[in-house]
Amino acid sequence: MGGLSTKHILEMASLSCDDITLILDTAVNMKEISRRPVKKVPTLRGKTVVSFFYESSTRTRVSFDLAAKRLSADSVALTAGASSMTKGETLVDTVRNLEVMSPDIIVIRHSSAGAPHLLARHVSLPVINAGDGMHAHPSQALLDLMTVREKKGRIAGLRLAIIGDIARSRVARCNIAGFRKMGASVVVAAPPTMLPFGIDSLGAEVTHSADEAIDGADVIMMLRIQKERLAAHLFSSAREYARTFGLTVERVKRARPDALIMHPGPLNRGVEIAPEVADGPCSVILDQVENGVAVRMALFYLVLGGQRDGGD
Amino acid sequence: MVVIRGGRVVDPGHLDGIYDIYISEGRIVDIAAPSAGAASSPAVTEEIQAAGKIVTPGLIDMHVHLREPGYEYKETIATGCLAAACGGFTAVCPMPNTEPVNDRAEVCRFMISQAAASGVGVRVLPIGAISRDQEGKDLAEFAGLKEAGAVAVSDDGKPVSDDLLMRRAMEYAKGFGLPVISHCEVVSLAAGGAMNEGLASTRLGLAGIPNAAERIMVERDIALCELTGAALHIAHVSARESVRAIREAKKRGVPVTAETAPHFFMLTDEAVGEYDTAAKVNPPLRSEADREAVCEGLADGTIDAIASDHAPHSVMEKEVEFDLAANGISGLETSLALSLSLVRRNLISISRLVEAMSLAPARILGLPGGLAVGGPADITVIDPDMAWRVDAASFRSLGKNTPFDRWELQGKAVLTMVGGRVVYYGLAPGAGRCR
Numbered sequence: 001m002g003g004l005s006t007k008h009i010l011e012m013a014s015l016s017c018d019d020i021t022l023i024l025d026t027a028v029n030m031k032e033i034s035r036r037p038v039k040k041v042p043t044l045r046g047k048t049v050v051s052f053f054y055e056s057s058t059r060t061r062v063s064f065d066l067a068a069k070r071l072s073a074d075s076v077a078l079t080a081g082a083s084s085m086t087k088g089e090t091l092v093d094t095v096r097n098l099e100v101m102s103p104d105i106i107v108i109r110h111s112s113a114g115a116p117h118l119l120a121r122h123v124s125l126p127v128i129n130a131g132d133g134m135h136a137h138p139s140q141a142l143l144d145l146m147t148v149r150e151k152k153g154r155i156a157g158l159r160l161a162i163i164g165d166i167a168r169s170r171v172a173r174c175n176i177a178g179f180r181k182m183g184a185s186v187v188v189a190a191p192p193t194m195l196p197f198g199i200d201s202l203g204a205e206v207t208h209s210a211d212e213a214i215d216g217a218d219v220i221m222m223l224r225i226q227k228e229r230l231a232a233h234l235f236s237s238a239r240e241y242a243r244t245f246g247l248t249v250e251r252v253k254r255a256r257p258d259a260l261i262m263h264p265g266p267l268n269r270g271v272e273i274a275p276e277v278a279d280g281p282c283s284v285i286l287d288q289v290e291n292g293v294a295v296r297m298a299l300f301y302l303v304l305g306g307q308r309d310g311g312d
Numbered sequence: 313m314v315v316i317r318g319g320r321v322v323d324p325g326h327l328d329g330i331y332d333i334y335i336s337e338g339r340i341v342d343i344a345a346p347s348a349g350a351a352s353s354p355a356v357t358e359e360i361q362a363a364g365k366i367v368t369p370g371l372i373d374m375h376v377h378l379r380e381p382g383y384e385y386k387e388t389i390a391t392g393c394l395a396a397a398c399g400g401f402t403a404v405c406p407m408p409n410t411e412p413v414n415d416r417a418e419v420c421r422f423m424i425s426q427a428a429a430s431g432v433g434v435r436v437l438p439i440g441a442i443s444r445d446q447e448g449k450d451l452a453e454f455a456g457l458k459e460a461g462a463v464a465v466s467d468d469g470k471p472v473s474d475d476l477l478m479r480r481a482m483e484y485a486k487g488f489g490l491p492v493i494s495h496c497e498v499v500s501l502a503a504g505g506a507m508n509e510g511l512a513s514t515r516l517g518l519a520g521i522p523n524a525a526e527r528i529m530v531e532r533d534i535a536l537c538e539l540t541g542a543a544l545h546i547a548h549v550s551a552r553e554s555v556r557a558i559r560e561a562k563k564r565g566v567p568v569t570a571e572t573a574p575h576f577f578m579l580t581d582e583a584v585g586e587y588d589t590a591a592k593v594n595p596p597l598r599s600e601a602d603r604e605a606v607c608e609g610l611a612d613g614t615i616d617a618i619a620s621d622h623a624p625h626s627v628m629e630k631e632v633e634f635d636l637a638a639n640g641i642s643g644l645e646t647s648l649a650l651s652l653s654l655v656r657r658n659l660i661s662i663s664r665l666v667e668a669m670s671l672a673p674a675r676i677l678g679l680p681g682g683l684a685v686g687g688p689a690d691i692t693v694i695d696p697d698m699a700w701r702v703d704a705a706s707f708r709s710l711g712k713n714t715p716f717d718r719w720e721l722q723g724k725a726v727l728t729m730v731g732g733r734v735v736y737y738g739l740a741p742g743a744g745r746c747r
Contacts, residue, residue, distance in 0.1 A: 091632065092631055092632070110633065113506075113635065114518070114587030117586050118587065118633060135517025173515075196520075197513065197514050198514050201515075
């Protein structure tokens with residue numbers, strides 16, 4: 001059994017189909033650990049994970065942290081306020097300093113696209129991207145893939161609709177890449193203000209109608225609408241957005257009867273998603289969160305050289 | 313008397329052939345067909361053999377950033393002049409975005425005195441600010457700047473967003489015979505953008521800057537140029553729509569001129585690759601269609617001049633997150649070779665290249681240009697065939713930031729002479745060293 005073909009986890013485009021399958025299969029085993037009464041194995045005992053969160057995040061930070069701890073790795077999480085960035089030191093300097101303290105993995109969340117690539121060029125350690133600007137969030141795409149595969153038994157041949165601010169979403173970019181790679185078709189829906197130049201070049205169909213995107217979809221992925229985007233003239237009001245793009249009970253009926261409802265969180269109930277849909281029978285939003293820990297455990301394990309079925 | 317012997321002298325509209333150029337007391341005293349086999353006159357004290365080389369009027373880089381005063385860790389006037397000399401430039405025009413801004417005579421005089429003190433010998437012809445502190449609110453003192461030696465005004469690095477201020481700047485500058493150089497950018501359209509808006513920015517998840525951010529301002533400035541009749545020069549043209557607008561304006565007789573930079577005819581936004589900050593520049597590297605339009609604009613004369621927009625930065629500003637990185641490319645030492653590649657690809661003639669890198673900047677800035685008997689001996693000797701490899705680490709400029717590092721180029725300045733004095737000599741064995 002082989003391991004990953006890549007040292008760093010920076011974006012979905014650099015993972016092969018085999019890599020993705022390996023990660024998802026490994027995550028299934030890891031999920032089982034989280035469901036035991038004693039949620040801890042000694043697999044990464046003596047290893048150290050350093051996480052940098054230069055952008056606020058609760059669920060992703062906790063998810064990575066729990067993943068490390070469940071594998072018995074020591075984890076240190078630094079947030080922007082606690083880091084030297086505020087003292088004027090550069091990101092590369094900060095990480096070079098930490099590198100000589102011999103951690104084994106660096107996890108980074110940053111508001112600048114490409115920040116994990118910058119680190120990967122300057123340090124010898126494996127770097128895991130926990131979200132960089134509008135660019136990528138590979139562990140999110142992997143947990144989404146895991147959730148869909150778990151519920152549907154497959155990815156290939158499914159139709160995924162992603163609705164929301166596609167232009168500014170790393171979740172959208174990464175999921176388009178990941179789902180397309182694994183054989184699904186992807187349609188994105190948004191007003192033109194929320195679609196980036198040449199989005200179809202990423203392999204997604206494009207529509208300005210939420211209804212059209214949802215027609216026949218197997219999976220509906222809603223993106224969070226940030227109300228501060230109003231200031232950038234991306235839409236005219238939260239009310240109008242909810243009416244034209246929000247996922248309502250009525251709208252869900254256009255999808256396949258067994259369609260899954262996903263959302264990367266945090267939710268704006270009543271804006272992009274109606275509360276009864278978010279909490280309804282088709283919603284797998286909490287499964288996504290649970291699977292996030294399993295996927296991150298799998299990433300730590302595999303990035304440190306673990307191989308499938310090689311765990312304990 | 314010094315003689316540059318047997319080179320192909322290219323002075324567009326004037327000379328193109330094998331000539332000897334005689335220089336005495338800083339001036340050209342004769343340009344004559346080589347007298348085959350004739351012994352040198354006793355008055356000749358030095359001979360520079362230029363057979364196989366191209367001898368041109370001194371190249372002028374009308375758009376550079378020398379960072380002094382204020383940012384001497386990025387570049388000083390001395391290091392910038394060294395880089396210019398080695399790049400084949402006899403004169404450079406530093407933009408005013410220093411600290412303090414060159415918005416008054418004192419700063420302008422300081423720049424010129426630092427150039428003299430450096431001893432390099434390259435002419436430094438500063439460009440004054442349009443507005444005080446480049447804030448876009450009040451006009452800088454054009455009269456004082458002109459008296460102190462400024463050759464143009466510009467708020468380069470920032471657009472003049474206020475339409476009325478731009479109108480008044482053109483009108484006021486016209487009275488002093490100063491051209492107005494415009495940095496064309498609509499701030500609200502470009503805001504937050506880190507690269508060209510296109511497929512690459514979509515893939516990389518970086519906020520994009522659309523061509524329209526440049527084009528709209530180019531069209532506004534052309535409208536104001538028509539209104540005022542003042543000399544308008546558009547800096548660093550990058551977008552095809554801008555080229556088209558300038559071409560149409562020139563057809564109407566609008567007194568507009570324009571420049572582009574080598575990176576805009578050599579690269580596209582694909583050069584950003586995986587967040588390579590060396591390729592981060594403002595305006596941003598555009599698409600292939602834009603690159604081609606810039607080449608066409610250069611070929612047909614729509615774009616008058618090639619300037620490097622030499623923008624040196626330290627590692628501190630470039631080895632950071634892409635959207636936080638400073639814009640700019642250190643260009644003085646690669647500009648000529650990159651431009652010569654257009655000649656080799658038959659996109660422009662050598663004569664057009666000399667026009668774009670020497671005569672046009674001189675004409676736009678109202679400087680003496682060309683190789684005239686009695687004129688200053690500002691001369692560049694180019695070896696068009698010399699193959700060399702860009703090694704940013706060995707740049708004379710303090711700015712090692714270039715997307716062309718490690719590129720194999722062909723063609724190089726081998727001698728730069730300012731006012732009869734050799735400021736760079738790379739002809740003899742040991743070529744490449746600076747005097």
